[in-house]
Amino acid sequence: MARQSRQKRVTILDVAKDAKVSFAAVSKVLRNAYGVSDALREKVNISIKKLGYTPNTAARAMRGRTFVVGVIFPDMRNPFFADILAGISSALERTQYESVQGIARHSTEPSLVQSMIDMQMDGLILVGTTATSKALSAVGQKKPTAVIGHHLPDTKSVDTVNNDDEISGRLVVRHLVEQGYRKIVMLSLDTENGTVIERREAGYRSEMEGAGLEGAIKVVRVSQSLREIQVAAKALISRQDRPDAIFCWTDFVALEVISVAQASGLNIPDDIAVVGHDNTIYCDFHQNSLTSVDQSGEQLGLQAARLLIERIEGRSKCEHFLVHPRLVARRSSLRAESVA
Amino acid sequence: MARQSRQKRVTILDVAKDAKVSFAAVSKVLRNAYGVSDALREKVNISIKKLGYTPNTAARAMRGRTFVVGVIFPDMRNPFFADILAGISSALERTQYESVQGIARHSTEPSLVQSMIDMQMDGLILVGTTATSKALSAVGQKKPTAVIGHHLPDTKSVDTVNNDDEISGRLVVRHLVEQGYRKIVMLSLDTENGTVIERREAGYRSEMEGAGLEGAIKVVRVSQSLREIQVAAKALISRQDRPDAIFCWTDFVALEVISVAQASGLNIPDDIAVVGHDNTIYCDFHQNSLTSVDQSGEQLGLQAARLLIERIEGRSKCEHFLVHPRLVARRSSLRAESVA
DNA sequence: CTGAAAGCGCTAACAC
DNA sequence: GTGTTAGCGCTTTCAG
Numbered sequence: 001m002a003r004q005s006r007q008k009r010v011t012i013l014d015v016a017k018d019a020k021v022s023f024a025a026v027s028k029v030l031r032n033a034y035g036v037s038d039a040l041r042e043k044v045n046i047s048i049k050k051l052g053y054t055p056n057t058a059a060r061a062m063r064g065r066t067f068v069v070g071v072i073f074p075d076m077r078n079p080f081f082a083d084i085l086a087g088i089s090s091a092l093e094r095t096q097y098e099s100v101q102g103i104a105r106h107s108t109e110p111s112l113v114q115s116m117i118d119m120q121m122d123g124l125i126l127v128g129t130t131a132t133s134k135a136l137s138a139v140g141q142k143k144p145t146a147v148i149g150h151h152l153p154d155t156k157s158v159d160t161v162n163n164d165d166e167i168s169g170r171l172v173v174r175h176l177v178e179q180g181y182r183k184i185v186m187l188s189l190d191t192e193n194g195t196v197i198e199r200r201e202a203g204y205r206s207e208m209e210g211a212g213l214e215g216a217i218k219v220v221r222v223s224q225s226l227r228e229i230q231v232a233a234k235a236l237i238s239r240q241d242r243p244d245a246i247f248c249w250t251d252f253v254a255l256e257v258i259s260v261a262q263a264s265g266l267n268i269p270d271d272i273a274v275v276g277h278d279n280t281i282y283c284d285f286h287q288n289s290l291t292s293v294d295q296s297g298e299q300l301g302l303q304a305a306r307l308l309i310e311r312i313e314g315r316s317k318c319e320h321f322l323v324h325p326r327l328v329a330r331r332s333s334l335r336a337e338s339v340a
Numbered sequence: 341m342a343r344q345s346r347q348k349r350v351t352i353l354d355v356a357k358d359a360k361v362s363f364a365a366v367s368k369v370l371r372n373a374y375g376v377s378d379a380l381r382e383k384v385n386i387s388i389k390k391l392g393y394t395p396n397t398a399a400r401a402m403r404g405r406t407f408v409v410g411v412i413f414p415d416m417r418n419p420f421f422a423d424i425l426a427g428i429s430s431a432l433e434r435t436q437y438e439s440v441q442g443i444a445r446h447s448t449e450p451s452l453v454q455s456m457i458d459m460q461m462d463g464l465i466l467v468g469t470t471a472t473s474k475a476l477s478a479v480g481q482k483k484p485t486a487v488i489g490h491h492l493p494d495t496k497s498v499d500t501v502n503n504d505d506e507i508s509g510r511l512v513v514r515h516l517v518e519q520g521y522r523k524i525v526m527l528s529l530d531t532e533n534g535t536v537i538e539r540r541e542a543g544y545r546s547e548m549e550g551a552g553l554e555g556a557i558k559v560v561r562v563s564q565s566l567r568e569i570q571v572a573a574k575a576l577i578s579r580q581d582r583p584d585a586i587f588c589w590t591d592f593v594a595l596e597v598i599s600v601a602q603a604s605g606l607n608i609p610d611d612i613a614v615v616g617h618d619n620t621i622y623c624d625f626h627q628n629s630l631t632s633v634d635q636s637g638e639q640l641g642l643q644a645a646r647l648l649i650e651r652i653e654g655r656s657k658c659e660h661f662l663v664h665p666r667l668v669a670r671r672s673s674l675r676a677e678s679v680a
Numbered sequence: 681c682t683g684a685a686a687g688c689g690c691t692a693a694c695a696c
Numbered sequence: 697g698t699g700t701t702a703g704c705g706c707t708t709t710c711a712g
Binding site: 684685687688689692693695 | 699701
């Protein structure tokens with residue numbers, strides 16, 4: 001191993017020596033354990049500060065908890081995840097826990113979860129995972145786990161935090177119908193078990209039915225690849241019976257649809273309306289002005305972290321938290337006459 | 341600690357028992373150490389697979405390396421970072437190392453570095469840090485460290501990987517001048533020690549001088565806050581002597597400028613040209629069509645990971661790697677007559 | 681070529 | 697109220 005890391009660390013022993021107490025006393029102070037006099041605590045804290053001691057997480061890990069939780073994201077490109085992380089961080093801020101992130105390199109990476117378990121993280125927050133419910137339950141069996149963005153109908157082993165995705169779908173359709181759109185297509189994600197997406201689709205379908213538009217229901221599912229998204233967008237737009245509105249499962253896809261539509265010379269929102277989901281920061285740019293559904297990533301992250309810590313600290317019954325979405329209308333779906 | 345994590349792990353002892361060998365033998369197989377017979381190796385590997393054994397990283401940490409490197413980003417919103425991470429991941433893929441990410445919550449978070457050291461990461465990759473050179477050297481003293489996006493004139497303790505930012509500045513000015521723009525302003529980042537930015541500014545300045553435009557040199561520096569960016573963009577655009585081109589230090593800022601310009605009724609690129617930096621995925625959207633400088637995040641990440649591992653495995657002299665940028669021209673800076 | 685034994689830094693009984 | 701001690705799972709000498 002390289003020279004640098006051989007540099008001796010300050011350990012609990014050094015602190016004990018400096019404070020002239022036993023090293024167990026130092027440990028107690030660190031853990032706020034019962035039975036330390038103020039004088040002792042004081043001495044120890046002074047030495048800790050003086051020597052710049054910080055506990056070795058790995059050593060702690062071998063005896064119990066590390067006070068580190070792992071957060072796993074499926075990718076780093078979606079700015080919505082930054083909101084979630086902000087929520088998690090702010091929830092953790094007041095606690096003694098820290099977080100470390102893992103970003104799944106390839107779509108299939110259960111090994112990241114295993115790595116985090118191997119590193120002895122105290123708990124895991126899984127964001128937008130595409131794992132099966134069975135796999136998630138298995139993880140929950142091993143470590144306290146909170147899952148964001150994956151409705152788990154009947155799992156008893158992990159906490160979940162979700163946007164109410166069915167309402168998302170309904171809000172979008174309702175808004176588009178109000179604006180006079182009828183041929184509303186949903187551009188969705190091709191996933192094997194994305195129950196989040198399924199709920200969103202369900203909301204879309206039932207609201208379409210409620211509006212008497214069951215004949216226009218159409219869901220196109222594509223993968224996350226930019227190429228496929230482009231192809232699908234072009235196909236939709238150049239159809240004989242072009243839809244007059246496209247509801248995209250996430251903002252990025254919607255931006256791509258806007259791009260393709262404009263490149264084809266279509267006018268948004270007159271020829272076609274576009275709606276996204278997540279209300280990411282890009283929606284607000286004038287050149288996009290994308291109507292989107294806000295699902296408050298910050299809230300999702302905050303709640304997940306809160307639940308996770310409760311779980312780490314002992315709660316055994318699992319909980320499920322639902323956040324209410326809200327639609328933010330912008331130019332991409334507001335017909336001229338409706339605009340002020 | 342919660343019930344779940346109490347579940348017994350498969351340890352090296354279990355494997356040894358199952359394979360009917362001593363536990364030291366198992367350790368040797370795991371480490372590919374010298375002196376294990378094929379027969380033994382075979383037996384052990386079978387047991388490992390059968391029991392689903394994975395080494396406890398924390399336990400390893402106590403004896404030496406963890407085979408985990410920490411990557412620290414200043415935020416998660418810049419899609420350029422995803423490219424860097426992709427490069428790092430692909431470099432790590434062929435090795436036995438894994439990575440874990442840390443995202444600095446608040447601008448000032450030296451504690452994240454300390455956390456990673458406490459977790460006994462074998463090495464650190466710092467991306468776009470705003471830390472001072474002294475601080476970085478100190479980190480390099482403790483752990484093998486590679487820094488991306490921070491030119492360190494004379495540090496001997498960390499490896500660096502950088503885009504040649506001076507060339508970036510030059511490329512942009514050269515291109516804009518070719519397109520007939522003259523009043524070229526640079527919208528830069530207000531940072532105390534962002535030598536990356538300084539180099540980019542230096543390139544801008546010297547190329548402006550070279551083109552005989554020293555009179556038009558103007559650098560406006562703003563923070564990363566969306567609010568400030570908007571204010572600065574509006575101020576620039578509504579000036580009496582409005583610039584005819586704005587070179588933004590990063591794409592996101594450029595997108596904001598496009599937004600403000602369009603909202604003000606200006607035509608891009610006729611009234612004003614906009615150029616970004618990093619060539620992120622958003623540049624390609626038709627509604628943006630943003631000219632940008634590509635600095636190959638993937639290359640940066642790849643090289644940083646390569647250097648870091650060399651360092652962990654023993655190299656003591658530090659290295660500095662420079663990547664050559666290239667300009668990708670799009671509609672935002674191509675005057676009508678120049679377009680095909 | 682294989683196995684026994686000594687810790688790494690810390691927590692948590694337990695003794696004083 | 698304070699100190700002693702036994703490991704946690706692993707790597708790494710060092711004997712056999």
